[in-house]
Amino acid sequence: MSIETRPLTDHFGVEAMGVDLAAPMTDATFEALRRAFVDAGVMLIRNQDHLTPADQVRFSARFGPLESHVLGQFTLPGQPEIFVVSNIVEDGRHIGAHGGSKQYHSDLAYLAAPSLGSIFRCLECPKEGGETAFISMAAAYDALPGNIRMRLETLNAEYDYAWGYDQRHAKTRGPLSAEQRAKTPPIAHPAVIAHPETGRPALFLSDIWIRRFGGLSEAETEALLDAVMAIAAAPDAEYRHQWQPGDVVLWDNRSTMHKACPFDETNTRRLMHRTTIQGTPPVRFDG
Numbered sequence: 001m002s003i004e005t006r007p008l009t010d011h012f013g014v015e016a017m018g019v020d021l022a023a024p025m026t027d028a029t030f031e032a033l034r035r036a037f038v039d040a041g042v043m044l045i046r047n048q049d050h051l052t053p054a055d056q057v058r059f060s061a062r063f064g065p066l067e068s069h070v071l072g073q074f075t076l077p078g079q080p081e082i083f084v085v086s087n088i089v090e091d092g093r094h095i096g097a098h099g100g101s102k103q104y105h106s107d108l109a110y111l112a113a114p115s116l117g118s119i120f121r122c123l124e125c126p127k128e129g130g131e132t133a134f135i136s137m138a139a140a141y142d143a144l145p146g147n148i149r150m151r152l153e154t155l156n157a158e159y160d161y162a163w164g165y166d167q168r169h170a171k172t173r174g175p176l177s178a179e180q181r182a183k184t185p186p187i188a189h190p191a192v193i194a195h196p197e198t199g200r201p202a203l204f205l206s207d208i209w210i211r212r213f214g215g216l217s218e219a220e221t222e223a224l225l226d227a228v229m230a231i232a233a234a235p236d237a238e239y240r241h242q243w244q245p246g247d248v249v250l251w252d253n254r255s256t257m258h259k260a261c262p263f264d265e266t267n268t269r270r271l272m273h274r275t276t277i278q279g280t281p282p283v284r285f286d287g
């Protein structure tokens with residue numbers, strides 16, 4: 001069984017054609033789709049306007065158990081596996097998470113077991129802006145100079161979600177509750193991980209939540225992260241997805257990072273539904 005695909009860039013990402021995520025799918029077809037997704041890191045599937053939230057949850061759950069986001073106020077009523085990302089305000093309150101993630105990150109990297117992958121569906125979007133940009137952290141590992149690569153292979157990064165949230169979101173989204181803080185204690189992950197399915201090394205560095213590398217000061221950490229990200233997020237390394245309603249994009253959080261691009265949040269509407277697949281604790285790449 002094979003899935004018809006075409007590349008999105010010369011180094012990662014594919015579009016899968018002729019796929020209907022609401023229709024029954026055999027295990028063999030799903031397995032071919034899953035394999036193509038893991039190999040590419042990012043997979044685009046267009047023309048899924050007809051999907052219901054339940055369809056999205058059903059398809060997503062074939063990859064494994066799904067997360068309910070720590071920000072429970074932004075999940076869909078009655079469908080807690082759907083995390084709503086939107087700038088839309090109804091009855092004086094935001095219906096989804098908004099105004100964040102404009103820096104590269106891997107979803108839920110701050111948890112002990114970060115996400116395997118995320119599935120993002122566009123319901124409404126502006127004609128301009130609001131793209132999602134992706135980079136391959138496997139390609140970034142390959143592109144690093146040998147001395148930086150060898151240094152990173154020995155390091156652990158210390159993640160602190162509440163610290164990152166307080167700096168970036170507390171003003172617009174309100175403070176984290178004591179319960180939300182309790183769910184997100186600081187955690188360390190290796191800076192270079194082996195992909196659990198392919199074995200391929202990849203950088204695992206979501207700098208928005210990284211407070212420091214073990215043994216390095218915050219200033220040394222920032223300098224090293226800046227040097228790495230200048231290579232990882234170089235303009236020709238990125239894939240920028242310009243959304244159309246009905247687009248579904250799957251990304252592998254173990255081998256890619258992504259960020260939201262700006263748009264006119266005052267005069268245009270963007271409404272996205274995300275499902276997030278649970279993953280396993282990252283394992284250090286040891287050559």
Ligand SMILES: [Fe+2]
Nearest residue numbers: 101105106107
């Ligand atoms: Fe994200």
